[in-house]
Amino acid sequence: MSIQFPAGHAGPAGRVGLAxxxxxxxxxAGRGVTRFMKSPMQLVDVVLTPIISLLMFIYLFGDxxxxxxTDGYLQLVAPGVMVMxxxxxxxxxxxxxxxxxxxxxxxxxxxxxxxRSSPLIGAVLADIVRYVVCLGALVLLAxxxxxxxxxxPLASLAALxxxxxxxxxxxxxxxxxxxxxxxxxxxxxxxxILILPLTFASxxxxxxxxxxxxxxxxxxxxxxxxxxETVRGLLGGGPVAGSLFGxxxxxxxxxxxxxxxxxxxxxxxxx
Amino acid sequence: xxxxxxxxxxxxxxxxFTALDGVDLEVPAGxxxxxxxxxxxxxxxxxxxxxxxxxPDGGHATIGGHDVVKDPVKVRQLIGLTGQYASVDESLSxxxxxxxxxxxxxxxxxxxxxxAAQLLEDFSLTEAARKPIATFSGGMRRRLDLAASLVGxxxxxxxxxxxxxxxxxARQEVWDVVRxxxxxxxxxxxxxxxxxxxxxxxxSITVFDKGRKVAEGRPGELKRRVGGQILQVRPTVAAxxxxxxxxxxxxxxxxxxxxSGVLTVPADDPLVVAAVARRLDGAGIxxxxxxxxxxxxxxxxxxxxxxxxxxxxxxxxx
Numbered sequence: 001m002s003i004q005f006p007a008g009h010a011g012p013a014g015r016v017g018l019a020x021x022x023x024x025x026x027x028x029a030g031r032g033v034t035r036f037m038k039s040p041m042q043l044v045d046v047v048l049t050p051i052i053s054l055l056m057f058i059y060l061f062g063d064x065x066x067x068x069x070t071d072g073y074l075q076l077v078a079p080g081v082m083v084m085x086x087x088x089x090x091x092x093x094x095x096x097x098x099x100x101x102x103x104x105x106x107x108x109x110x111x112x113x114x115x116r117s118s119p120l121i122g123a124v125l126a127d128i129v130r131y132v133v134c135l136g137a138l139v140l141l142a143x144x145x146x147x148x149x150x151x152x153p154l155a156s157l158a159a160l161x162x163x164x165x166x167x168x169x170x171x172x173x174x175x176x177x178x179x180x181x182x183x184x185x186x187x188x189x190x191x192x193i194l195i196l197p198l199t200f201a202s203x204x205x206x207x208x209x210x211x212x213x214x215x216x217x218x219x220x221x222x223x224x225x226x227x228x229e230t231v232r233g234l235l236g237g238g239p240v241a242g243s244l245f246g247x248x249x250x251x252x253x254x255x256x257x258x259x260x261x262x263x264x265x266x267x268x269x270x271x
Numbered sequence: 272x273x274x275x276x277x278x279x280x281x282x283x284x285x286x287x288f289t290a291l292d293g294v295d296l297e298v299p300a301g302x303x304x305x306x307x308x309x310x311x312x313x314x315x316x317x318x319x320x321x322x323x324x325x326x327p328d329g330g331h332a333t334i335g336g337h338d339v340v341k342d343p344v345k346v347r348q349l350i351g352l353t354g355q356y357a358s359v360d361e362s363l364s365x366x367x368x369x370x371x372x373x374x375x376x377x378x379x380x381x382x383x384x385x386x387a388a389q390l391l392e393d394f395s396l397t398e399a400a401r402k403p404i405a406t407f408s409g410g411m412r413r414r415l416d417l418a419a420s421l422v423g424x425x426x427x428x429x430x431x432x433x434x435x436x437x438x439x440x441a442r443q444e445v446w447d448v449v450r451x452x453x454x455x456x457x458x459x460x461x462x463x464x465x466x467x468x469x470x471x472x473x474x475s476i477t478v479f480d481k482g483r484k485v486a487e488g489r490p491g492e493l494k495r496r497v498g499g500q501i502l503q504v505r506p507t508v509a510a511x512x513x514x515x516x517x518x519x520x521x522x523x524x525x526x527x528x529x530x531s532g533v534l535t536v537p538a539d540d541p542l543v544v545a546a547v548a549r550r551l552d553g554a555g556i557x558x559x560x561x562x563x564x565x566x567x568x569x570x571x572x573x574x575x576x577x578x579x580x581x582x583x584x585x586x587x588x589x
Binding site: 022103105 | 530
C-alpha cells in the first residue's frame with residue numbers, strides 16, 4: 001500500500017488556455033464515445049426514427065403529397081429527412097448532460113484544473129458519433145429506395161459535413177436547456193416542441209411552391225428549410241449559395257447566443 | 272505554522288437562509304480536521320466554497336496560500352474532492368474513470384493507465400477494475416470515488432461525508448483508506464455527522480451548528496471542556512434504579528440521566544465515586560458497573576449546541 005502526495009498537479013497556473021481547452025474537451029468526448037460503444041442501444045432511436053419517417057412519408061403519404069410522382073417526392077424529401085433526423089438526434093445531448101448534473105460528476109469536473117467549458121464541449125462533440133450513424137443509415141436507405149446523388153463525392157461529403165455542423169451548433173440549445181432545467185425528460189419534451197414547428201413548417205415535406213404565403217415567408221427564413229435546400233443543392237447538383245449563407249448565419253447565431261448561455265447556466269449550477 | 276487551508280469570516284446565504292454565518296477555519300498542513308455537525312450546519316457549504324465550487328457571499332479563503340475566488344485554477348491543482356454523491360461516471364468501468372481523470376490532468380495515455388492501475392491496487396479494486404460500476408457495492412463505489420480524487424496527487428483532500436449511507440463494514444473500509452492517506456501526510460478536511468468518525472480519524476474537530484463554529488479542539492480537549500467527567504452506575508437490579516438516582520442527585524447536586532438501566536451524572540469531584548460506593552453498600556444495593564469516564568462526543572455535542580446530534584442513517588447535510 002502506498003499512496004503518496006509528493007507535489008501538486010503538473011499543469012499551468014492561472015487561466016486555462018485554448019489548446020488545453022481543446023485537449024480536455026477531446027478527452028471528455030472520448031468518454032461519451034466510450035459510452036456509446038458500451039451500450040449501442042443508445043443509438044437505436046437515432047437510426048429507427050428517421051428510417052420510419054422516410055418510409056412513412058414515401059410509401060404512406062407519398063402518393064397523396066406528390067400526386068403520384070413518388071420518385072420525384074423522394075428526391076425532395078430524402079435530404080429534408082436527413083436534416084430532421086440530425087436535428088432530432090441533437091436533442092439527446094442536453095438530456096444526457098441534465099442526467100449528469102443530477103450526479104456528482106460535474107462537481108468532480110468543476111473541482112479539477114480543467115477548462116470550465118470542456119465537459120459541455122466534450123459531450124457535444126461525442127454526439128458526432130450519433131450523427132454519423134444516423135446519417136449513414138438514412139443515406140443507405142434512401143439510396144436503396146431510389147434516391148439519386150447527382151453531384152461528386154466532394155459535394156456529397158460537404159453535404160454530410162454541413163448536416164453534422166448544423167446538428168453540432170443547434171445542439172447548444174439543448175445543452176442550455178439541459179443546464180437550465182436539469183431534468184432529462186423535460187429537456188427532451190421541450191426540445192421536441194421546439195423542433196416540430198421548425199421541421200413541419202418547412203420545405204422538408206412540402207415544396208415551397210405549394211405553401212400558403214405566410215408559411216412560405218416563414219419557411220424562407222426557417223433554418224431547417226435553409227439547410228434542407230442547401231443539402232438538396234449539394235447532393236442534387238443545384239445552386240446552394242443563397243441558402244448556404246443563411247444556414248451558416250443561423251449556425252453562427254445559435255452558437256453565439258446559446259454557447260455563452262449554456263456555459264453561464266453550467267457555472268450557475270455550482271452556486 | 273504553514274496552513275494548508277485557511278478561511279476567514281465565510282458567509283453564504285441562500286435567499287433568507289444563512290447557511291454560513293462567519294466561519295473561520297485553519298488547518299495546518301498534514302493534519303486531519305473533522306468538521307462535525309448536524310444536517311444544515313453548513314459543512315457541505317464550507318467544503319464547496321473551499322473546493323471552488325461556490326463563491327462565498329462574504330469572507331475569504333485560501334488553499335495552500337491561493338485565494339479560492341481570485342485564483343481558482345491554481346487551487347484546483349492542489350485539491351481533491353470526494354462528495355456525498357457518486358462523482359464517477361457509472362456507465363464507465365473503474366479503470367476507464369481513473370484513466371479519463373488522469374488524461375484530463377495532463378498525464379499521457381500510458382501514464383494515466385499506470386496511475387489508474389496503481390490506485391486500483393492501492394484501493395483493492397484491481398479485480399473489479401473492468402466491471403461496470405453499477406455492480407459495485409456502496410463501499411467499493413466510495414473507494415473508487417476516493418481513488419478518483421487522488422489521481423492528481425492532491426496536497427489537500429476534501430472528504431464530504433465520505434461514509435454517509437454506508438453500512439458499518441463499508442464504513443470501516445473507507446476509514447482504513449483515510450487512515451492510510453493520513454499516514455502518508457496529506458492534509459484532509461473531513462465532514463461528518465458521525466461523532467465516532469471524527470473521533471476515529473481527526474487530529475482536531477471543529478463543531479458546526481447553524482452556520483457557525485461552536486467549538487474546536489482535539490477530541491479529548493472537547494470532551495474535557497464540557498466539564499469534568501461522567502459518573503456512570505448500572506444497578507444490578509433494575510428496581511433499584513430510582514433509589515440510586517436519588518442518591519446520585521444528593522451526592523453530586525445534578526439530576527442523573529437514565530437510559531436502559533444506566534444512570535449517568537456529571538461528577539465534578541472524582542472522590543464522589545467512593546462516596547457512591549459507600550452509600551450503595553450501606554443500602555445493600557449492588558451495581559454491575561460503577562465508574563468515571565470522559566463524556567462521549569454525543570454528550571459534548573449536546574452540551575455545545577443544546578440539541579442532540581443527527582443519528583446515524585439520517586439524510587445528507589446541506
